[in-house]
Amino acid sequence: MVTFVFCFILVGLAQSQNLPAHDPIDILIVSDEVNPHGLSDADLMQPGDLTDAIGAALTLNTHILIEVDTDQVELATQALNLPVNHVDRPEVLIYFAHRIPINDNGRQAAFVAAVENFLQTGGGVISFHHGIYLTNGKQAIQDLLGSQATGAVPWDTVNGQDVIYVGGDHFIGSHEINYQGTTTYGNPSHGVATADYPYFNNTPDERYPQMDFNTGNTGCEIETLFESNYADNGNQHLLGYTKQCSNWTSKVFVYQPGEYQPNATSGNNFQILLNAIYYLTDYRWDVIFNSSFEDK
Numbered sequence: 001m002v003t004f005v006f007c008f009i010l011v012g013l014a015q016s017q018n019l020p021a022h023d024p025i026d027i028l029i030v031s032d033e034v035n036p037h038g039l040s041d042a043d044l045m046q047p048g049d050l051t052d053a054i055g056a057a058l059t060l061n062t063h064i065l066i067e068v069d070t071d072q073v074e075l076a077t078q079a080l081n082l083p084v085n086h087v088d089r090p091e092v093l094i095y096f097a098h099r100i101p102i103n104d105n106g107r108q109a110a111f112v113a114a115v116e117n118f119l120q121t122g123g124g125v126i127s128f129h130h131g132i133y134l135t136n137g138k139q140a141i142q143d144l145l146g147s148q149a150t151g152a153v154p155w156d157t158v159n160g161q162d163v164i165y166v167g168g169d170h171f172i173g174s175h176e177i178n179y180q181g182t183t184t185y186g187n188p189s190h191g192v193a194t195a196d197y198p199y200f201n202n203t204p205d206e207r208y209p210q211m212d213f214n215t216g217n218t219g220c221e222i223e224t225l226f227e228s229n230y231a232d233n234g235n236q237h238l239l240g241y242t243k244q245c246s247n248w249t250s251k252v253f254v255y256q257p258g259e260y261q262p263n264a265t266s267g268n269n270f271q272i273l274l275n276a277i278y279y280l281t282d283y284r285w286d287v288i289f290n291s292s293f294e295d296k
Contacts, residue, residue, distance in 0.1 A: 024063035028090035032070040034098040037155040053265035070097045080114035098130040100137035119248040124280025129258030143216030146243040151210040160203030167225035187236040206259035209233035220245040
């Protein structure tokens with residue numbers, strides 16, 4: 001099934017979300033459903049929920065918002081391969097796919113090649129929640145995204161997980177986020193010095209105890225933005241980061257929290273997603289403008 005949603009939205013203020021004024025942004029979502037904890041429709045982040053939430057966010061000025069099911073990923077491939085100035089080419093891809101297409105027949109490989117070309121030609125990519133989980137056939141996209149999660153994913157309804165912001169003044173983690181306080185944290189393996197960092201808590205939440213950077217990041221810059229300190233497979237856990245490779249003109253942003261729909265489509269987690277959408281498009285134009293200016 002393919003969901004086409006065309007949204008023409010005025011810039012405004014929706015709930016607590018807020019963004020700087022910006023030109024309309026074209027967004028493509030690739031999604032599928034996985035429900036290991038048997039959550040209800042109201043609790044589970046499902047295909048269509050991102051489209052609904054983004055489409056209703058008055059602070060995000062969108063033009064075209066399209067969601068494509070993983071089993072029809074070739075439609076996303078076609079859109080990503082459109083020329084840079086084509087009116088139907090998206091500016092941001094949100095990858096919310098737990099698996100590759102059924103009866104793949106090379107469609108996933110073509111999609112991955114299109115994503116890499118998209119990054120090389122100015123498109124921004126967001127991996128949201130189970131987009132970063134490694135299942136059969138997804139290794140190539142995980143290498144491109146820069147990390148992968150494997151193994152059991154506990155559903156914690158008591159403590160959830162703290163989302164610790166370690167990214168300094170980065171727009172994605174500092175703009176309009178309401179942190180509860182600070183906590184002492186460090187993870188030298190991810191370039192995070194021990195210090196007091198702001199955090200907020202997600203409860204309930206699905207935790208990814210075995211999520212880390214993979215080996216496909218040679219020649220790329222990683223900036224860790226979010227981590228967590230729950231005690232499971234150690235107490236240092238990756239939650240979010242940006243990645244840019246030397247031959248890209250935009251970036252990947254990866255964010256793990258997002259299983260529980262009420263948390264994912266409102267409050268801090270949703271603001272982080274909106275910030276990332278805005279940042280990736282604004283960053284792209286800054287890069288293009290500065291590069292053009294320097295060339296002259």
